[in-house]
Amino acid sequence: MQVYLDNAATTKMSRAAIDAMIPYLDSVYANPSALHSMGQRAKEALEEARASVAACLGARSDEIYFTSGGSEADNQAILSAAMIGARKGKKHIVTTAFEHHAVLHTLAKLEKQGFTVTYLDVGRKGNITAQQVADAITEETCLVTTMFANNEIGSVLPIAEIGAVCRERKVLFHTDAVQAVGHIPVNVGQMNIDMLSLSGHKFHGPKGVGVLYARKGVALSSLIEGGAQERSRRAGTENVAGIAALAAALREATDHLEENADKVKALRDKLICGLSHIPHSVLNGDRQYRLPGNVHFCFEGIEGESLLLLLDEYGIEASSGSACTSGSLDPSHVLLAIGHPHEIAHGSLRLTLSEYTTEEEIDYALDVIPQVVARLRAMSPIWRDKTEGKKAFLL
Numbered sequence: 001m002q003v004y005l006d007n008a009a010t011t012k013m014s015r016a017a018i019d020a021m022i023p024y025l026d027s028v029y030a031n032p033s034a035l036h037s038m039g040q041r042a043k044e045a046l047e048e049a050r051a052s053v054a055a056c057l058g059a060r061s062d063e064i065y066f067t068s069g070g071s072e073a074d075n076q077a078i079l080s081a082a083m084i085g086a087r088k089g090k091k092h093i094v095t096t097a098f099e100h101h102a103v104l105h106t107l108a109k110l111e112k113q114g115f116t117v118t119y120l121d122v123g124r125k126g127n128i129t130a131q132q133v134a135d136a137i138t139e140e141t142c143l144v145t146t147m148f149a150n151n152e153i154g155s156v157l158p159i160a161e162i163g164a165v166c167r168e169r170k171v172l173f174h175t176d177a178v179q180a181v182g183h184i185p186v187n188v189g190q191m192n193i194d195m196l197s198l199s200g201h202k203f204h205g206p207k208g209v210g211v212l213y214a215r216k217g218v219a220l221s222s223l224i225e226g227g228a229q230e231r232s233r234r235a236g237t238e239n240v241a242g243i244a245a246l247a248a249a250l251r252e253a254t255d256h257l258e259e260n261a262d263k264v265k266a267l268r269d270k271l272i273c274g275l276s277h278i279p280h281s282v283l284n285g286d287r288q289y290r291l292p293g294n295v296h297f298c299f300e301g302i303e304g305e306s307l308l309l310l311l312d313e314y315g316i317e318a319s320s321g322s323a324c325t326s327g328s329l330d331p332s333h334v335l336l337a338i339g340h341p342h343e344i345a346h347g348s349l350r351l352t353l354s355e356y357t358t359e360e361e362i363d364y365a366l367d368v369i370p371q372v373v374a375r376l377r378a379m380s381p382i383w384r385d386k387t388e389g390k391k392a393f394l395l
């Protein structure tokens with residue numbers, strides 16, 4: 001049986017998204033900047049997609065900028081806010097300790113250029129409060145950037161409350177909503193969001209296309225110089241097919257948001273409940289404020305990588321956490337941020353569901369995972385020491 005449980009890393013494209021893409025690869029392939037009629041048809045598709053994405057987010061069309069993905073949108077949002085801040089002599093940024101690397105590495109670059117960054121503590125349960133944000137803002141703060149939902153442990157942050165704090169204190173607020181959009185309600189107006197990043201491939205659209213929403217009046221600076229595309233904020237011939245597909249995927253996800261979330265949550269809770277019976281394990285992330293499709297555990301006495309390889313042999317595609325850290329031996333910064341020692345952080349397993357996940361697949365995972373964990377523990381000398389009382393259990 002083949003069971004794909006790595007939807008936080010990327011998703012399968014929906015039929016609607018694939019169908020939306022084909023005309024712009026096949027018959028309407030002109031450059032949308034061209035003056036001939038095929039070019040104008042491509043341009044119309046681009047503007048229809050922009051209007052549709054705007055409507056899904058509660059934004060205006062002229063606040064939507066298409067990018068190459070979530071990472072680029074994060075970079076552009078943060079660097080733009082830093083430029084705006086620097087012009088006013090404000091060089092302090094507030095963020096959290098468990099952001100995606102697209103945010104953390106951009107902030108590290110700014111720190112080298114003289115900015116100071118406050119990394120809010122996310123505590124044991126892996127979340128922050130709006131009060132922490134309020135307490136961190138100073139006269140020097142030019143930007144608050146907090147993710148909407150965490151890509152590893154699935155915590156959903158109190159974005160509307162953080163947005164209200166930022167609006168009251170007149171500080172720009174950016175959110176990396178890559179894991180949230182298409183999965184839980186997001187409305188930039190109601191939530192007082194000034195800038196937002198999203199990515200097509202996290203909600204059944206294509207890879208390599210994303211969106212930066214920037215509220216009217218926020219002066220974006222461009223990362224890529226060239227032509228006048230995207231109102232001179234992002235040069236380069238537009239990825240028309242990808243953009244049309246992103247818009248179709250977002251429309252479909254938005255139209256079925258509640259029913260999909262209910263279905264996915266029921267399977268998620270079944271999986272969490274079953275895996276909780278594995279001794280010396282812990283569910284990570286906020287129990288209550290959690291993405292519908294996220295399950296994340298640490299199992300004591302296990303190497304996450306060995307677990308993934310064995311699960312793959314059983315046809316289960318999972319992850320130890322973020323796709324960006326796998327391949328490196330450093331433990332996840334997210335798991336260290338919630339207070340796990342290295343030993344525990346190394347034994348992580350992230351299972352992320354989608355509306356295509358079936359109950360049969362979850363039952364299969366519940367059958368296989370406890371067996372595989374037991375098998376790995378039986379081979380581990382550290383585990384033997386623990387069961388013989390020579391070493392203490394941590395969980």
Ligand SMILES: *Cc1c(COP(=O)(O)O)cnc(C)c1O
Nearest residue numbers: 069070071100102151178179199
């Ligand atoms: C996937 C992801 C990104 C990066 O998006 P890309 O489109 O792959 O560049 C950024 N932030 C979060 C939270 C993500 O999950």
